[in-house]
Each structure stands twice: as structure tokens, then as C-alpha cells.
Amino acid sequence: MRQPQDGTEKRNARRECKVRKERAVMNILRTLLLTSLLLAWLSACGGKTEPNRPTTEPLETEPSAAAGQDESKPDEDTEPAVIEGSEIEEETIEIKDSADGQPLLTACVTRPDVTGLVDGAAKRAIDRYYDACYREEKEWWVGGLADFARENKKSAADCGGTFLPFTVMESSEIVYDGSAFLAIRRDVEAYTGGAHGSHMVYCENFRKADGELVTMADVFRTEDYKSVILSQIADRSSQEDTEGEYSGRDFYQNWEEMLDRSFDESSFFIGPEALTIVYQEYDIAPYSAGTQTFLVSYSDISNELSERFLQEIYGGK
Incomplete structure (x- = not known):
């Protein structure tokens, strides 16, 4: 009588693991959706008033390329020429699991440098725009996205899988510097589980006279x-x-x-x-x-x- 019971227990265990895997997949899909929606919203941020100055996190380890992002992609179509220039700030945040000290998420951001391209009130307006954007992004990383990473790590452990830490790499380029307008491209490479990462391009165009976002x-x-x-x-x-x-x-x-x-x-x-x-x-x-x-x-x-x-x-x- 014991053998059938063992078989039943094994089947139940397999079913439970399958359910956990399905939940893990749903968590990944939910993460991708919420991340895309939030970043899309952030791309249009930047209020008219002076925001609170963001708190700068201490620099930690540089993020490594996320495993699983090995799907080859052809060169993208011709993009606008990149204006040479330095970056104003590079910030890296690493969030670890308090239970075992293992990394959950690493985010690295390189902000655009508009020094010398716009001056005075226009430069301050553009700086405020990105201050607000990056402050909101940081709140998302250390809050919602880190929570999702923690859930995925637990799901992987429950089913005997391997958790790959989430990564967010954001870079910026000045793609047009004219007499009246400044165009800035932000590229966000994110890995939040699955076979490969995701790539989003955000576009900002500013009027040089006043630093206003051009729609x-x-x-x-x-x-x-x-x-x-x-x-x-x-x-x-x-x-x-x-x-x-x-x-x-x-x-x-x-x-x-x-x-x-x-x-x-x-x-x-x-x-x-x-x-x-x-x-x-x-x-x-x-x-x-x-x-x-x-x-x-x-x-x-x-x-x-x-x-x-x-x-x-x-x-x-």
C-alpha cells in the first residue's frame, strides 16, 4: 500500500512544481509589462516645478551582462549621428537579498551632459527634467522591481531552478545639436527573467531657448x-x-x-x-x-x- 502512496506524493509534488513554474512565468510577464508601462510614463516626466533633489546612492559593483541575453540580433537601421560629448553622471545601484546577501538587481544609469550646449534657465529646466525622471526610476528599482526579482528568486529555488539577477542598463546619447533644438536618445537594456532581455528607446527633444520639451x-x-x-x-x-x-x-x-x-x-x-x-x-x-x-x-x-x-x-x- 505504501508504493502507490509514494507515487501519489511524487505526482502531487510534480503538479505543485508545475504550478509554481506557471506562477513564475506570470510574474515575469507581469514584470515586463509593468516595467514597460512605467518606463514609458517616465519618458514623458519632468514637471514644471523644481523637484526635490534625488538622494544619490553609493556606487557599488558594475553590473555584468545578463545571462540569457544571447539571442543574436542584426544591426539596427541607421540611427541619427551621435554628437560626441561626456556624460554628466554614472550611477550604479545594487540591491541584495537580505536573506542570503545574493544580488537581486543591478541598475546602472548614465545621464546626458548638456553642459556647453544650453545655458542658464534652459539648462536648469533640462536638468530638472532628468532629475525627476531618474528619481522616479530609482524608486521603482528599489521598490516594485526588486520585489518582483525577490519573487522570481523564490520561485526558482522552489522548483530547483537558477535565478538570474535582474539588470537595468540605461545610457544616453545626444543625437542632434542644432541652433534651436537638442535631441537626446535614452536606451534602456533590461533583463527581468526569460530567454532574453528587452531594449527600449526613449526620445526627448528640447527647445534650446527655454529648455522646454518639444512635442x-x-x-x-x-x-x-x-x-x-x-x-x-x-x-x-x-x-x-x-x-x-x-x-x-x-x-x-x-x-x-x-x-x-x-x-x-x-x-x-x-x-x-x-x-x-x-x-x-x-x-x-x-x-x-x-x-x-x-x-x-x-x-x-x-x-x-x-x-x-x-x-x-x-x-x-
């Missing part, structure tokens, strides 16, 4: 700028088809439909001759295709651009 509504005179942009991308796609700009890209079959559904009006860079429209991983193409960008020339949409933007962009480059 797509500021660039266009029409409220329906989404239709203008999507029409330009679709027209060039149909004209160039197999030999033009979009040939060789590993898009979804319904990528033009996804252009509309995934359009994010904050994901663009101002450049000297064109806007660069950015689509994130999975928006219109598989993960392996990476971030997708499209150039929309000012000369092709000049009738749709606001008078103020035209005066500023062509007033000097």
Missing part, C-alpha cells in the same frame, strides 16, 4: 499629424518595395497595420533635415529585428509643419 503637436500645424507621418512611411514603402529603404527588413506581414496601432507620438527625434520616427521591439517586427526607425523629410511635409518650427529649424542647423 509632436509643437512640430505640426495639423492635429492629425499621425496620418501625415504614416502616409509618408506607407508611400515610400510602396514606391521602393523590394529595392528601397524597407527592403530586407524582417517586418510582420501586417506591419503597416501595426504602424498605426503601435504609433507613439513621443517616439521621435528632431534632426537637421527630417524627423526620425521610432518603433520599439515587437511593435512592427520580431524581437530579432530590433528597434525600427523611419525618416520623414521636412521637405515632403513642409505644408503640414508649424510656422514656428519651420522658422526655428531652418534658422540655422
